[in-house]
Amino acid sequence: MNKHESKKSLGPRYAYDGLDRVIHERARLSLLTSLATHARGLSFGELKQLCALTDGNLNRHLQVLEEAKLVSITKSTDQSRPQTSSRITALGRKRYFEYLAVLEQVLTDAGAAAEAELDHQGPTRSLTA
Amino acid sequence: MNKHESKKSLGPRYAYDGLDRVIHERARLSLLTSLATHARGLSFGELKQLCALTDGNLNRHLQVLEEAKLVSITKSTDQSRPQTSSRITALGRKRYFEYLAVLEQVLTDAGAAAEAELDHQGPTRSLTA
Numbered sequence: 001m002n003k004h005e006s007k008k009s010l011g012p013r014y015a016y017d018g019l020d021r022v023i024h025e026r027a028r029l030s031l032l033t034s035l036a037t038h039a040r041g042l043s044f045g046e047l048k049q050l051c052a053l054t055d056g057n058l059n060r061h062l063q064v065l066e067e068a069k070l071v072s073i074t075k076s077t078d079q080s081r082p083q084t085s086s087r088i089t090a091l092g093r094k095r096y097f098e099y100l101a102v103l104e105q106v107l108t109d110a111g112a113a114a115e116a117e118l119d120h121q122g123p124t125r126s127l128t129a
Numbered sequence: 130m131n132k133h134e135s136k137k138s139l140g141p142r143y144a145y146d147g148l149d150r151v152i153h154e155r156a157r158l159s160l161l162t163s164l165a166t167h168a169r170g171l172s173f174g175e176l177k178q179l180c181a182l183t184d185g186n187l188n189r190h191l192q193v194l195e196e197a198k199l200v201s202i203t204k205s206t207d208q209s210r211p212q213t214s215s216r217i218t219a220l221g222r223k224r225y226f227e228y229l230a231v232l233e234q235v236l237t238d239a240g241a242a243a244e245a246e247l248d249h250q251g252p253t254r255s256l257t258a
Contacts, residue, residue, distance in 0.1 A: 012181035014163045019155045034143045036242035052141035113165035
């Protein structure tokens with residue numbers, strides 16, 4: 001293999017700049033997926049269950065998402081009990097779907113690795129490890 | 130809608146426990162994808178280019194992956210220049226593919242959100258927002 005040629009063609013092939021840190025964090029990805037699939041919004045209790053988060057973590061991550069304008073939070077009172085309802089915003093939905101496109105790219109790239117592994121294990125081929 | 134029924138059926142539907150924090154971090158996901166697709170290993174310089182990382186970040190994240198036994202690092206001397214070569218381990222490959230299965234689940238769940246959105250925008254249906 002020509003070393004120079006190989007180096008020139010590299011580029012940031014697997015950098016995944018589009019994996020936005022605000023969305024990529026696991027708890028927030030979990031929250032945004034819950035809210036994207038429930039466009040009418042979810043209560044604090046429902047999000048807690050769906051995402052298996054503690055009150056503290058849920059509050060903290062919802063706040064990050066609200067500050068980034070990806071989620072809107074409304075506080076109201078239902079039968080004298082305070083109710084918090086969160087909804088994904090139009091911007092949140094846009095950014096979430098852009099993020100998902102990058103996840104798809106990761107899976108496509110990884111598919112090449114899976115195929116290489118199958119080739120490697122195949123009975124008719126004998127590659128040096 | 131019956132509130133109790135709805136609450137009982139929730140569960141941690143979108144918790145994604147399988148999104149292993151060691152792998153999920155963007156730079157490390159980038160490194161593991163590079164190494165999974167290059168089973169013979171990659172040099173420090175190649176990884177730097179493929180993942181668009183600084184020397185410091187590359188060193189730091191490679192160390193985390195090595196400590197977790199997902200990557201093995203060999204140091205050698207090539208024409209009197211030090212060479213670092215990294216390879217994904219068998220454990221690393223196993224954990225990486227397990228992680229990818231969870232990513233696929235996120236995309237499947239998100240697909241439901243995309244369909245709901247299409248329904249919502251459809252000309253023949255008029256749902257209240």
